[in-house]
Amino acid sequence: MKLITRDTDYALRALCFVAKSKDRVVSVSQLVDSLKIPRPFLRKNLQLLNKRGVLKSYKGLGGGFKLARKPRQLFISELIRIFQGPFQLNECFLKKRPCPHKKECVLKKKIDNIERYVIGQLDSITLADLL
Amino acid sequence: MKLITRDTDYALRALCFVAKSKDRVVSVSQLVDSLKIPRPFLRKNLQLLNKRGVLKSYKGLGGGFKLARKPRQLFISELIRIFQGPFQLNECFLKKRPCPHKKECVLKKKIDNIERYVIGQLDSITLADLL
DNA sequence: ACAAATGATACAATTATGGTATCATTATCT
DNA sequence: AGATAATGATACCATAATTGTATCATTTGT
Numbered sequence: 098m099k100l101i102t103r104d105t106d107y108a109l110r111a112l113c114f115v116a117k118s119k120d121r122v123v124s125v126s127q128l129v130d131s132l133k134i135p136r137p138f139l140r141k142n143l144q145l146l147n148k149r150g151v152l153k154s155y156k157g158l159g160g161g162f163k164l165a166r167k168p169r170q171l172f173i174s175e176l177i178r179i180f181q182g183p184f185q186l187n188e189c190f191l192k193k194r195p196c197p198h199k200k201e202c203v204l205k206k207k208i209d210n211i212e213r214y215v216i217g218q219l220d221s222i223t224l225a226d227l228l
Numbered sequence: 229m230k231l232i233t234r235d236t237d238y239a240l241r242a243l244c245f246v247a248k249s250k251d252r253v254v255s256v257s258q259l260v261d262s263l264k265i266p267r268p269f270l271r272k273n274l275q276l277l278n279k280r281g282v283l284k285s286y287k288g289l290g291g292g293f294k295l296a297r298k299p300r301q302l303f304i305s306e307l308i309r310i311f312q313g314p315f316q317l318n319e320c321f322l323k324k325r326p327c328p329h330k331k332e333c334v335l336k337k338k339i340d341n342i343e344r345y346v347i348g349q350l351d352s353i354t355l356a357d358l359l
Numbered sequence: 360a361c362a363a364a365t366g367a368t369a370c371a372a373t374t375a376t377g378g379t380a381t382c383a384t385t386a387t388c389t
Numbered sequence: 390a391g392a393t394a395a396t397g398a399t400a401c402c403a404t405a406a407t408t409g410t411a412t413c414a415t416t417t418g419t
Contacts, residue, residue, distance in 0.1 A: 100229065103409095124365090126364090135409060144366060156366080156416040157417025158419070159417085160365060185230075188230055204240070204358055211231070211350075214345060233376070271396080272399095288385055289388065
């Protein structure tokens with residue numbers, strides 16, 4: 098069970114690279130060259146980051162991507178949510194139906210606590226920490 | 229991202245049932261009746277629990293399963309490991325090759341810390357807590 | 360106008376998870 | 390001893406999530 102999937106991992110590497118480029122616009126080609134990430138995959142993910150307001154994109158010749166915010170404002174938890182959906186260690190679904198013991202389930206309570214801790218930790222890591 | 233998969237979930241439910249049956253031997257049929265878990269799937273998983281020394285099995289007419297240990301001695305973490313493999317929030321693999329920055333990776337260090345915490349928590353929950 | 364970039368989107372491959380089927384083996388009961 | 394009721398072993402299949410590819414449209418700088 099992974100906390101971070103490949104998309105998120107790639108995105109982090111790419112974002113670090115972009116962050117280090119300061120105010121210069123970085124193209125996909127440059128990222129592919131230095132990070133060895135499959136091009137179409139990377140493109141798709143960068144486009145998503147653009148939509149979600151993490152990157153700012155520039156079309157046309159000389160175009161590419163820049164960070165849309167300061168690294169300090171970019172939390173790992175947000176990236177995980179973008180690529181892996183809402184953080185949920187617990188599902189409480191059984192054969193497509195919500196488990197009827199949700200309310201009083203001891204295990205659920207314990208896992209909910211763990212989840213709160215993990216989210217708290219992830220909320221304390223920003224892109225700046227990885228530079 | 230789920231902390232507990234269906235196998236583990238089913239196993240927990242089944243183990244609770246078996247635990248509540250005290251020293252009586254419980255057959256797969258009884259478990260299927262009351263837990264509505266697909267029979268062949270449950271069977272496979274109980275067999276695995278038997279191999280791993282969590283359950284004790286009895287063949288032949290009137291056979292079935294009993295707990296091999298006291299509920300207090302049965303940790304959730306062990307079940308997770310049985311059905312989901314060794315606990316590892318971090319993979320540090322990229323395209324089948326270990327990531328070269330493993331040593332100094334800031335993110336890895338943070339996730340390792342989270343992992344230690346989660347394992348600690350899971351090590352503190354036993355089957356007895358769920359009865 | 361052209362070329363170099365991203366935007367949108369649909370598709371394909373691989374892997375993990377969830378589930379099924381079948382035959383062999385063992386133990387009990389008569 | 391033989392029939393039956395249980396688990397043991399194992400191989401297979403289905404579905405969903407993850408990972409990766411391909412293609413055409415749109416925008417922009419020269």
